[in-house]
Amino acid sequence: MLEIPDQFKEKFTRLLGEAAAADLFAALRQPSKKAYRINTLKEGRVSYSQEKPVPGIPHAYYGEVSGKDPEWTSGLVYSQDPAAMFPAQAIPVQPGDRVLDLCAAPGGKSTALGQKLAGQGVLVANEISPSRAKILRENLERWGVTNAVVTNADSASLSARFPCFFDAILVDAPCSGEGMFRKSEDAIKYWSQENVDLCADRQKEILTEAVKMLKPGGYLLYSTCTFSPEEDEEIVSWLMDEYGFKVLPIEATAQAAAGRPEWGNGAVSLENCARFWPQDGVGEGQFVACLKAAGENAQAFASVKKGREKKEKKKGKGSKNRLERPSKEEAGYISEAIAGFNWPESLATWPSQVLKSQDHVFVPALDPAQLKGIKILNNGLELGLLKKKRFEPSHQLAEVLGQVTQERVVDLDERDYERYLHGESLQVASGLKGFVLVSSRGLVFSFGKLSGKGQLKNYYPKGLRQ
Structure with missing residues (x-):
């Protein structure tokens, strides 16, 4: 049985009263709830039950998913605590916005924000931990988000690069994790x-930098997975007293307490x-606040931004680190490899945007000059x-091309799908040759390369093989 700390019980009995506190303690001893979201950027049929929708979250359902299923490897579903789905749902984000997810790993909220942007605008998804940042990148890659920049930096480094830049910022802050008991x-x-007090101090430090990056009148979504009022x-x-933020109403479910x-x-x-609260029956513990900055917000940082831009313009003269466009010969290799695939509408102009860096070919979501000095994963x-x-071609491109109907596809049965996930090459019956998309149950999850004799070379990334 779960052993709740005595100091925690005393604290919340004092805050809630004996009856409500007893409900909380009893709920903490119950099994946790599992749920998943469906990726509307992609097409495909989900085999999981959709009988129990998560209230207030579109395309979200209670149920457990497997990381070995095609729905997961193709990025059609994301497993997430149901209560943790609400921060990304509550922040006002529209296609074309500039959005920052400041404490983003493992990526549940970032994938939801990328879905809201629908390939327009930009999402900067940041994680300070290198190992967790890698997982963040993998999840955004699988989700098929094309307009995300994945960074591995502290909040102060980011605020120095992005003063007054974002329309919306989500801070799901590191916390004492009482909702995860x-x-x-x-x-x-x-x-x-x-630890609660230490977390509160850290949250203020992070938010101080976040405020610097928010445009006047922008939105700040603050959330934690803890119950303590201090956090x-x-x-x-x-935030209200120090920076003049206004707290906006949130359209949540009837189960959400005020x-x-x-x-x-x-x-x-x-x-x-x-x-x-766990006893409300939605999911684990979550606190969500949607705030709007004052119209004059961050004017104090405008001079900093202007000074930085002027300094960088002067410093950037004659830089030896400029990115290149692929040569005519290289463009030919690229076109030959990916000929015959259909592209999402948001990427229709990719040939005019493509850049090259140390043989990596990419379509940038942000001008690389803006990101100088920050560790960029993608x-x-x-x-x-x-x-x-x-x-x-990259694995990310395969996941993106899976958003639209394709002809150059090899669909695997269950046995061959499992073998492919293990990294095996396969013998298949197909009249295709060269790079093809690989799917199972019609859900694209990888590239492969077909020889004229039907040998399908495995291009599923080694780090993802199961």
Whole structure:
């Protein structure tokens, strides 16, 4: 049985009262809920049950998915805690916006934001941990997002590059993780009031940098997976008092409880925050606040931005690190390798945008000059790699091309699909030759290369093989 820390029980009995606290403690001892979202950027049929929709989240359902199924490897579904789906749903994002997911790994919220943008505008998805940033990139790649920049940086480094830049910023902040008690033994093991206070200080540090990157009148979505007021209503109150943010109403479900003004600065608008308690039946614990910046927000940073741009313009003269366009010969190799595939409408002009960096060919989502000094894992769509007198298309491109109907496809049965995931080459019956898309149950998940004798060479990435 889950052992809840005594100090935690005392704290929330004091905050909630004995009856409500008892409901919370009982819920924390129940099994956690699993759910998944369907990727509307892609076409395909999901074999999982859709009998129990997650209330308030379009195309989301309760149920468990497998990382070995074609639905997962093709990026048609994403497994996510149902309550954790609400931050990306609550932030006002439209196609064409500039959006930042500041603490983005493993990528559940980033994939949802990329889906909202529908290939227009730009999504910067950042993660400070290198190992978690790699997972973030893999999830966005599988989801088929073409306009994302995946960065591995701290918030201060980003704010120096992007003052007053974003229309919307999502900060799902590192927290004490009280909402994860029934999913993670470590969350219980490391819980203490001292850690709650430490997390609150860290959240202010991160948000201080986030505010610098938000446009006047922009939206800031702040969320945690914890219950403590020190990390929730008190942080929102600090944003209101320090920076003049307004707390906007959130269209959530009937199961979401309102924020508690008495746990913050007393402002009635704190009721606009949404609290998801385990006993409410949606999912794990989640706190969500949608804030709007004042119209004069970040004017203090305008001079910083102007000064930085002027300095970089002068410094950038005669730079030896400029990216190149592929040569005419290289463009021929690229065209030959990927001829015959249908492209999403958002990438119709890719030939005029393509750049090359150390033989990597890509369509950038942001001008690489804007990203100088930041560790970049991915900028837009990686088309593939130039090799000696040939071109090898990327796994990301396969996942993107899976968004539209294709003719150059080899569809595998269940047995061959499992073999392909293991990294085996296959013998198939097909009249095609050269690079083809590989699918199972009609869901594209990889590239392969067919010889004239029907030998399908395996191009599924080694790091993803099962």
